[in-house]
Amino acid sequence: MQPGPEPQPAHAALATGAPPLLARTFLAMGTVVSLTVAFPPGAERGEAADRLEAASRVIEGDFEALEQRFSLYRDDSEASALARGVLRLAHASPEMRACYVEAVDWRRLTHGAFTAERPDGVLDLSGLVKGRAIAAAGRSLAALGLHDWCLNAGGDVLVSGTPSPSSAALASAPRGERPWLAGIADPADRRTLLGAYPLGGAPPSSDPSGSRRPATAGPRLALATSGSAERGDHIWAVGGGKPEFAQASVAGPDMVTADVLATAIVAGGRDMLNLAVAHWDVDVLAVTHDGELLATRGFRAPRAA
Amino acid sequence: MRARAAAAAALASVGILAAGWQAGTHVVEAASVTTGAAGTTGASGTTGASGASGTGASGSGPGTSGSTSGSAGSSSGSQGSASSGALKNGTFTGAAEETRFGEVQVQIVVAGGKVTDVKALHLTDAERRSAMISATAAPILRSEVLQAQSANVDTVSGATVTSGAYLTSLQAALDAARA
Numbered sequence: 455m456q457p458g459p460e461p462q463p464a465h466a467a468l469a470t471g472a473p474p475l476l477a478r479t480f481l482a483m484g485t486v487v488s489l490t491v492a493f494p495p496g497a498e499r500g501e502a503a504d505r506l507e508a509a510s511r512v513i514e515g516d517f518e519a520l521e522q523r524f525s526l527y528r529d530d531s532e533a534s535a536l537a538r539g540v541l542r543l544a545h546a547s548p549e550m551r552a553c554y555v556e557a558v559d560w561r562r563l564t565h566g567a568f569t570a571e572r573p574d575g576v577l578d579l580s581g582l583v584k585g586r587a588i589a590a591a592g593r594s595l596a597a598l599g600l601h602d603w604c605l606n607a608g609g610d611v612l613v614s615g616t617p618s619p620s621s622a623a624l625a626s627a628p629r630g631e632r633p634w635l636a637g638i639a640d641p642a643d644r645r646t647l648l649g650a651y652p653l654g655g656a657p658p659s660s661d662p663s664g665s666r667r668p669a670t671a672g673p674r675l676a677l678a679t680s681g682s683a684e685r686g687d688h689i690w691a692v693g694g695g696k697p698e699f700a701q702a703s704v705a706g707p708d709m710v711t712a713d714v715l716a717t718a719i720v721a722g723g724r725d726m727l728n729l730a731v732a733h734w735d736v737d738v739l740a741v742t743h744d745g746e747l748l749a750t751r752g753f754r755a756p757r758a759a
Numbered sequence: 760m761r762a763r764a765a766a767a768a769a770l771a772s773v774g775i776l777a778a779g780w781q782a783g784t785h786v787v788e789a790a791s792v793t794t795g796a797a798g799t800t801g802a803s804g805t806t807g808a809s810g811a812s813g814t815g816a817s818g819s820g821p822g823t824s825g826s827t828s829g830s831a832g833s834s835s836g837s838q839g840s841a842s843s844g845a846l847k848n849g850t851f852t853g854a855a856e857e858t859r860f861g862e863v864q865v866q867i868v869v870a871g872g873k874v875t876d877v878k879a880l881h882l883t884d885a886e887r888r889s890a891m892i893s894a895t896a897a898p899i900l901r902s903e904v905l906q907a908q909s910a911n912v913d914t915v916s917g918a919t920v921t922s923g924a925y926l927t928s929l930q931a932a933l934d935a936a937r938a
Binding site: 475476477478479481484485486488490584604606608609610611613617634635636637638639641644645646647648649650651652677678679680681701703727728731732738739740746747748749750753754755756 | 894895896897899900901903904905909911912913914915916918919920921922924925927928929930931
């Protein structure tokens with residue numbers, strides 16, 4: 455156990471006013487995973503820290519389980535056995551085959567822009583596995599009874615609820631919840647922000663015009679950014695050329711969709727960008743190598759929308 | 760541009776309806792209405808002198824996902840023999856087509872074997888139009904992006920950082936402040 459903060463009396467937390475955001479980090483899949491949990495005002499800090507610590511341990515297990523099976527960096531993983539040819543896909547685990555099927559589906563849906571085969575022919579499901587791990591972690595957090603959290607795994611973000619939950623006594627009241635605000639790193643200088651995107655928050659209020667289905671976009675709970683800024687050429691352009699976009703961010707209803715489409719847009723360029731915004735309920739911000747931006751409305755400032 | 764997209768859908772429906780009528784059937788089968796979003800190439804919908812041919816819309820580019828199969832179109836005209844190929848006089852209402860951008864339904868008036876009027880009974884409402892806009896990714900200036908100071912954001916999304924690069928990232932600073 456890492457030493458948590460010293461438990462404090464409840465009245466100390468109450469006095470601080472702003473709801474506490476507590477975070478834990480751990481290493482997984484070659485990057486750092488941050489779990490931030492928002493607690494309502496008045497939450498007892500020691501208890502909150504304990505809950506966070508427990509939740510962090512659980513989702514660390516979710517990541518580890520997937521990494522054990524799918525990591526190509528581990529010689530003893532099932533994925534490595536497949537890559538070496540000592541295991542055939544037909545004899546692989548149901549989990550491996552299910553992931554492969556999903557990858558093939560995504561390749562079809564993205565017209566080949568997303569693919570699970572490296573140029574050298576090795577099956578590489580890592581483009582799907584991190585998104586699946588984040589999604590699995592999100593389900594674990596929900597199962598643990600946590601409502602307001604933000605999970606960031608190496609720059610891919612999944613949220614639930616709000617960073618400013620009301621106290622338990624007010625939970626039944628209408629919640630005017632502010633969304634989690636995610637900054638988008640500038641690919642040219644990742645310590646500066648290109649912009650921001652609101653995730654989660656209160657669901658859209660019902661449409662007063664009485665139309666049969668919500669006219670506004672669906673929920674935006676997941677945000678993924680892909681590019682070659684950090685890990686070099688881990689995305690291969692379709693056709694082998696240099697990718698048109700240095701970076702692509704996709705906000706959508708679920709993690710795997712956002713993650714796959716962000717990867718596909720970097721690989722497939724403008725055609726894939728158009729396909730993505732036409733066929734999925736997502737917002738996209740793409741950055742060309744010249745630093746020019748392409749964005750859907752959700753990424754624009756209100757006055758520019 | 761929105762108007763063009765709407766017109767594309769409307770013309771497509773007219774074309775389908777007219778073609779269906781000419782064929783002597785009221786059932787519009789597998790009609791595909793494709794609404795092009797803003798910035799698409801728009802429509803080529805023609806209703807010739809006979810009013811019987813409609814080539815429908817071709818919307819390419821973003822927004823082409825909203826294709827739906829048409830159901831039966833109802834008509835208020837009497838049963839036509841359709842032997843001459845000319846359109847029967849009357850007022851005809853196409854099936855309501857649910858597209859990604861809203862419901863589209865058109866009505867045509869035929870007089871003297873020609874389409875004399877086209878009315879849009881249902882077009883996308885204002886909010887649906889805004890959904891159409893959001894379904895395209897357009898070039899924008901940096902100043903037009905929703906801005907936030909690094910001190911104001913709750914988290915940072917970026918291309919995958921290695922665990923080493925994380926140490927100097929904004930996310931690391933945010934996490935440290937919440938430890």
